[in-house]
Amino acid sequence: MERLEYLRQSRLCKGLTEDELAGLSAISQLKRLNKGEILFFEGDEARGFYLLLKGRVRIYKSSPEGKEQTLHQINPGQIFAEVAIFEGRHYPANCSAVQESVVAFFPKTDFIRLIEKSPQISLKIIASMAGFLREFTETVENLALKEVPSRIAGYLLKLRMKAKDDTITLDMTKSELAKKLGTQSETLSRGFRKLSDKNIIKVNGKRIAILDNDRLIDIAEGEKI
Numbered sequence: 643m644e645r646l647e648y649l650r651q652s653r654l655c656k657g658l659t660e661d662e663l664a665g666l667s668a669i670s671q672l673k674r675l676n677k678g679e680i681l682f683f684e685g686d687e688a689r690g691f692y693l694l695l696k697g698r699v700r701i702y703k704s705s706p707e708g709k710e711q712t713l714h715q716i717n718p719g720q721i722f723a724e725v726a727i728f729e730g731r732h733y734p735a736n737c738s739a740v741q742e743s744v745v746a747f748f749p750k751t752d753f754i755r756l757i758e759k760s761p762q763i764s765l766k767i768i769a770s771m772a773g774f775l776r777e778f779t780e781t782v783e784n785l786a787l788k789e790v791p792s793r794i795a796g797y798l799l800k801l802r803m804k805a806k807d808d809t810i811t812l813d814m815t816k817s818e819l820a821k822k823l824g825t826q827s828e829t830l831s832r833g834f835r836k837l838s839d840k841n842i843i844k845v846n847g848k849r850i851a852i853l854d855n856d857r858l859i860d861i862a863e864g865e866k867i
Contacts, residue, residue, distance in 0.1 A: 697744060701722060
């Protein structure tokens with residue numbers, strides 16, 4: 643029953659009939675993660691994919707020197723590790739819990755059997771993957787082409803759009819944000835300080851007031867501070 647209720651509240655399952663929802667629930671396995679706990683490592687056998695039900699996890703790469711680059715921050719309702727469904731035999735990156743989390747695991751074999759009976763379920767997966775691909779493409783573009791202040795500005799504008807307010811709250815720690823934006827914590831802090839010194843933003847802990855939205859847009863598009 644707990645699995646069914648979790649899935650019913652997920653965006654992934656909206657629009658499914660009760661029978662389809664029950665079928666999805668029947669093949670799923672719930673797993674609870676402590677903060678910092680590893681769900682899988684790059685290279686582990688990809689036996690299935692996951693749906694985040696509660697909390698937050700991140701997908702990241704790790705260099706031999708121990709430097710980490712966050713590829714995705716996964717929020718409740720998002721699926722991840724979908725490579726297991728199609729052609730990947732191994733997970734291409736690591737995954738760990740940013741905070742206490744609950745995930746549903748769907749074994750590849752059982753899921754394929756299910757969508758053969760109910761093809762419409764697969765349409766939800768395709769839609770989710772399309773959104774994921776857009777986010778990944780944007781991440782690669784930002785890391786390759788934009789300086790840290792531009793990445794910060796773009797991130798803040800996304801939060802502003804979501805909040806529909808000029809005062810926003812960071813949705814992760816600055817250490818997590820540095821990894822997401824592909825930089826070091828010290829460099830991130832300098833970027834925030836530059837924006838603040840130019841009266842473009844005002845920083846108060848995790849609360850950010852956007853003082854000059856037009857200027858922030860220019861910087862997000864690559865203009866120097």
